[in-house]
C-alpha cells in the first residue's frame with residue numbers, strides 16, 4: 506500500500522526573489538528618492554529580499570577540522586563551488602584551502618577574488634593565492650586594528666626591506682598617502698620571477714559602516730581603476746571578513762563602469778544577488794546597500810567627486 510501512496514508533496518516554499526531589479530539610468534535619481542522615502546522603507550524591503558540568497562550552498566572544505574583555524578570568523582565561510590583553490594602541497598590535507606571566493610565583476614564572471622583579512626597563520630597562504638592567481642592588484646578596505654581589535658594581519662612590509670611569506674619575497678617599492686587611502690607598489694618575487702603589484706588601502710571605512718562622505722568611496726574606486734584598468738587578471742579584494750565592505754566596493758566598481766559604458770539600466774539588486782550566490786553576505790548592511798545608491802546619485806547629478814579643498 507505504501508508503494509501505491511502518492512509521493513508526499515514538498516511543503517510549499519516561499520517564492521524565490523526575482524534575481525534582478527533593473528532601474529533606468531535616467532530614472533535613477535527619482536528611484537533613489539522613492540526608495541529612501543519614509544526612513545528608507547523601500548530600501549529595507551528590497552535589501553531583506555537578499556537575505557537568503559545563496560545560503561543553501563555547502564561550505565564543506567571550510568568545515569574540515571584542519572581548515573577551521575584558517576577562518577577568521579565562524580559565520581563567514583566560503584562556498585565550495587566558488588572557492589579559490591591553492592595548489593595542493595604534496596598530500597597535505599587542507600593545503601588547497603583559503604577563505605576566499607571568486608566573485609563576478611563588470612568585466613568577467615571571475616574578476617575578483619574576495620577574501621578575509623589574512624590571519625597570522627594564513628598570510629603565507631594569502632601570498633600563495635596572490636601569486637598563483639596572477640593578480641597584480643590588492644584592494645584592502647579595513648585597517649589592521651580598529652577600536653583595539655585586530656581585523657587583519659600586517660601581511661606586507663613596513664619599510665623597503667624584503668619580507669618572506671613562505672617562499673615569496675615581498676618588498677615595498679614606494680608609498681603614496683592620501684586622506685582616505687594609501688597606495689603602495691609591492692615587488693613580489695618567487696624564484697627567478699618578479700612581479701609588481703598595486704596595493705590600494707582604503708583607511709577610513711568603519712566596520713559595518715559606510716565611508717564619510719560616501720563619495721570618498723567613489724573617488725577611491727576611480728583611483729583604483731586609474732591604476733588598475735580591467736585586464737584578464739583577477740583583483741584580490743579584502744576587508745576583515747571579506748563580505749560587507751568588499752561587496753560594497755565591488756558593486757560600486759561594477760555600477761560606475763556601467764555608467765561609463767552608457768548603460769541604459771543599472772541593476773544594483775541583481776549585482777548583489779549574483780555576488781551573494783558566490784560569497785556569503787556580500788554587501789552586509791542596509792546602509793552599505795544605500796551608500797552604493799548615494800554614490801551613483803552623486804555621479805549622475807554631476808557632483809564633483811574631488812575632495813573639498
Ligand SMILES: CNC(=O)[C@H](Cc1ccc(NS(=O)(=O)O)cc1)NC(=O)[C@H](Cc1ccc(O)cc1)NC(=O)OC(C)(C)C
Nearest residue numbers: 577578579580581712713744745746747748749750751789
Ligand atoms: C556581525 N558580525 C559578524 O557577523 C562577524 C563576522 C564579520 C562580518 C562582517 C564584517 N565586516 S567586513 O566584511 O566589512 O569586514 C566583520 C565581521 N562574526 C562574528 O563576530 C562571530 C560571531 C557571530 C556574529 C554574528 C552572527 O550572525 C554569527 C556569529 N564571531 C566569531 O567568529 O568569533 C571568533 C572571531 C572568536 C571566532
